Amino acid sequence: MVAPPLSRPATEVSRPESTARPGPLVSATVAILVAATCIPLGYVVWGAISVGWSRAYELVVRPRVGELLINTVSLVVVTVPLCAVIGVGVAWLVERTDLPGRTLWRPLFVAPLAIPAFVNSYAWVGVIPSLNGLWAGVLISTLSYFPFVYLPVAATLRRLDPAVEESARALGSDSAGVFFRVVLPQLRLAILGGGLLIGVHLLAEFGAFAMVRFDTFTVAIFQQFQVTFDGAAGSMLAGVLVLLCLVLLVSEAVARGTARYARIGSGAPRAAAPIPLRHYTITATAGLTALAALALGVPVWTILRWLSIGGADVWDVDEIATALGQTIGLAAAAAVLTTVLAFPVAWVAVRSHGVLARAVEGANYITSSLPGIVTALALVTVAIHFARPLYQSVPLIVFAYILLFMPRALVNVRAGLAQVPPGLEEASRSLGSSPTATFFRVTLRLTAPAAAAAAAFVFVAVATELTATLLLAPTGTRTLAMLFWSFSSELDYAAAAPYALVLVVLAIPVTLVLFRQSTKVAAL
Structure with a gap:
């Protein structure tokens, strides 16, 4: 997730930017996507x-x-602010202080993204079998999702021009005053984008909470459809979930406002002078070490422990290889398509203003907040009645992934587009370039890091998706997440361990790419 860089002393621009009408291709693509997002809601x-x-x-x-x-509300109200505080605090310590080992800490706190929430839950239940309830859900969610805030905040901090902070200090502000008056306002988009993403994940997560026996709307909906087959009750619960998502969207939109943060020029090449921690160095290092141990050490140790208990018998190489290939194929296809389709929606959200632009963007978040099983059942119903050849096909499941994970791509692409001044695009067109040529020569070049981060986010999400895959996967499809859940739900933790390990190993290089791309500054 990439937050827009500030290359010169930042002052919030409240006047609206010039707007442009979307072309026919963009309008048609956005219209089709909005119509598609209405399928689960319509169901x-x-x-x-x-x-x-x-x-x-x-x-x-x-x-x-x-x-x-x-x-559900308690989970969101407690977890989102907690993730924001941890994400911002860790990012500030790593990027703006003289903390020892910063080059190690930077990627280390992105690494939790490589561990699916349900694998994290599996690990903690293995350590504390009695773990359950709200605080168990908060613990698992916070350790799994705080990087959604840490990553964009750290990227933004690395790009901020230090001249503004130096000016504030020269005028008498101490470090705390500079942080709260100068730095924190410039982190607003990164914090809000990450917080919204976390909130949507909390509304839709199933496996992590089911394993710690904490009932949210998503867990209850799964039970209604899979255990009692009460579709009416499940639909009513999903309707309440949609209302909760609307509250999240409206809150984020109000907090975000209409300000833009685009800057022209590559900015100051020098980094900000590290703030000395002095006698707080030991405390800060101990705190970060404890966080890393909880977020990474516990799941890694638990997986290795179960692998040791299971021995060589739990390694079915043929089945693991088949599951790995199918997982990579589905994840790669969905990542590319979702990122490409996110561009027209993000363009409307950034370059247009008003209720319609917000509605186009918000429609994608509403759909993604629904449990995967609701989206899957909606698509199954539509396919059976109107497009039977698509039933249990690869295109249908990839389409489901696009609906479910569009916000992951949209948050990144939107942030990337927000950093592209419209004046550059207008200058390109005034020099004779067509809108298409301008997009590839100017817009796409400047948003490439954001697009790469978006694709990485979607890839990891699809590789670890569970509920929709269980319902929509074509006959014979066995992804890593499906096999992991099959064994862990039967309490065969040793047999589940190899699939958990492969899921984590698969996500690590993609997560590192995400880290590098999200901190890369596009040269203008």
Whole structure:
């Protein structure tokens, strides 16, 4: 996730930028994508209408729904701010202080992204079998998702021009004053984008919370569809989940505002002078070491422990190789397509203003907040009734991945486009370049790091996706996540360990690419 760099002393620009009308191709692509995102939502609405309003009311006002609402809201309200505080704090220590070993800490705190949340949950349950409830969910979620804030904040801190902070210090501000008055406002887009992404993940996560026996709306929906086959009750729960997502979207949109952070010029080449920690060095190092041990040490140790217990018998090389190949193929196809399709939506969101632009962007977040099983059931229903050849096909499951993970690409591409001043594109067109040539020569070049980060995010997400894959995968498809869940749900933790290890190893190089690309400054 790439936050827009600030290359000169940053002052927030509140006046609206010039807007441009999207071309026919962009308009058609956006219209098709918005229509596609309405399929899962339409499935939920259709389910509510089909049971009648009185029955729908009875299903929504049940005490069980109130319990799930408290659980889900509590999880989001506690976890998102906690991830923001940890992400910003770690990024500031690593990027702006004289903390020893900064080159090691930088990629180390991106590494938790390589460990799926349900693998993290599996690891902690292996260490503490009695782990359950809200605080178990908060622990697993925070350790799994704080890099969503750390990564863009660290990238932004590395790009900020130190002249602004030096000026503030010259005017009498201490380090705390400079941070809260000068630095923190410039991190707003990065924090809000990461926080929104975390919130959406919390609403849609299933495996991690099911393993620690913490019931959220997503866990309950899975139970309704898979255990009781009560589609009406599941649809009502999904409807409440959509309302929660709307609250998240509106909150983020209000906090984000309409300010832009684009700058012209490559900025100051020098880095900011590190702030001396002095006698706090030991405390800061101990805190970061503890965080790394909790986020990385526990899952790695647990996986290796179960591998040792299982021995050579748990390694089915043929099955692992087949699952690995299928996982890479699906993840790569979905990553490329999702990133490409994110460009027109991000262009409308960044270059246009008003309710329509926000609605186009928000439609993708609403769909992704729905559990994978709801999106999968919606697509199964549509395929059976209107496109039977697509049922249990690779195109259908890739389409589901696009709907589910578009926000991962959109947050990155939107941030990349936000750093491209419209004046550069206008200058290119005024010199005779067509809109297409301008896109490839100017826009795409400047947003390439963001696009690479977007593709990496989607690749990791697809490789670890579980619920939609279980329902939509063509016959014979066995991804790493499917096999891991099959063994771990049967409490055969030793047999699940090889698949957990391969999932982590598969995600590590992609996560490192994400780290490098997200901290790369595009030269203008």
